[in-house]
Amino acid sequence: xxxxxxxxxxxxxxxxxxxxxxxxxxxxxxxxxxxxxxxxxxxxxxxxxxxxxxxxxxxxxxxxxxxxxxxxxxxxxxxxxxxxxxxxxxxxxxxxxxxxxxxxxxxxxxxxxxxxxxxxxxxxxxxxxxxxxxxxxxxxxxxxxxxxxxxxxxxxxxxxxxxxxxxxxxxxxxxxxxxxxxxxxxxxxxxxxxxxxxxxxxxxxxx
Numbered sequence: 001x002x003x004x005x006x007x008x009x010x011x012x013x014x015x016x017x018x019x020x021x022x023x024x025x026x027x028x029x030x031x032x033x034x035x036x037x038x039x040x041x042x043x044x045x046x047x048x049x050x051x052x053x054x055x056x057x058x059x060x061x062x063x064x065x066x067x068x069x070x071x072x073x074x075x076x077x078x079x080x081x082x083x084x085x086x087x088x089x090x091x092x093x094x095x096x097x098x099x100x101x102x103x104x105x106x107x108x109x110x111x112x113x114x115x116x117x118x119x120x121x122x123x124x125x126x127x128x129x130x131x132x133x134x135x136x137x138x139x140x141x142x143x144x145x146x147x148x149x150x151x152x153x154x155x156x157x158x159x160x161x162x163x164x165x166x167x168x169x170x171x172x173x174x175x176x177x178x179x180x181x182x183x184x185x186x187x188x189x190x191x192x193x194x195x196x197x198x199x200x201x202x203x204x205x206x207x
Contacts, residue, residue: 001121001141003185004041009033010098011060014187016145019047020119027051027118028068029138029145030187032060035067042072051116054078055147055187056132057086058160059093059100066103075107077116079127082134083109085162110136128175130168131156137175143183144194150175150184152192155203172203 004017009032017038019026026047031038042049049072054062057078065076078086085092086103093100112127116138123140131148135156138145148156149171158165175184180195198204 003143004045005185006034006037006041008037009060009063012188013060014185014189015064016185017041017045017047018118018121018145019045020121023119024048025050025119027053027116028074029053030055030061030147031064031068033063035064035071038064038068039071049074051118052076053110053116053138054082054086054106055137055145055149056135057082057089058132058148059089059096059098061147061187062086062089062103063093063098063100066101069104076104077108077110078106079111079134079136080109081127081129082132082162085132085134112136126174128171130158130164130166130171132160133162133164135171137171139178139182142179142181143185144175144178145185146175146187148187150197150201150203151186151189152184152196153201154189155201156187169207173207176204 013032016029090100114125116123123138126137128149182194
């Protein structure tokens with residue numbers, strides 16, 4: 001497995017390109033902006049993108065979905081619980097002073113327990129609401145992609161529409177129940193591990 005990280009957009013979102021090095025089958029997680037940078041890396045590596053996965057539907061994580069789908073033809077995957085947020089993302093972007101073009105309707109709706117296969121790689125969908133109603137994480141191959149559920153030393157905010165502190169606590173606890181060596185790839189900021197977050201994340205005090 002190979003993981004490439006491209007930091008995109010003014011809000012510095014981590015867009016991850018995950019691929020099987022044998023088949024070059026790939027998925028793109030959270031293409032929030034800078035479609036040209038993402039496409040260049042895909043072309044340079046000669047990757048075959050078969051999935052575009054959104055961990056949640058806030059505008060900074062989905063801004064390049066349309067251009068990427070046009071380029072690759074890959075289906076867009078999202079939790080149905082975030083569909084309304086996804087379809088109103090242009091309004092959220094506008095409230096932050098940004099513009100967002102109309103996005104393609106998602107092709108596949110993800111639910112807790114679903115599996116995403118990328119070549120020989122397997123990732124389980126974990127429903128982790130709190131930051132948004134349909135927030136998901138992708139867990140497998142000793143890593144987890146957490147979107148804005150958990151960061152190094154912090155967690156996602158819950159004051160956006162559909163946010164819930166109660167649900168975020170449950171989602172946070174679920175992630176910390178994973179094996180301590182599990183590497184966490186968050187939606188913003190640096191890589192961390194379950195072990196490190198158990199020791200240093202301030203939010204542990206809230207449980």
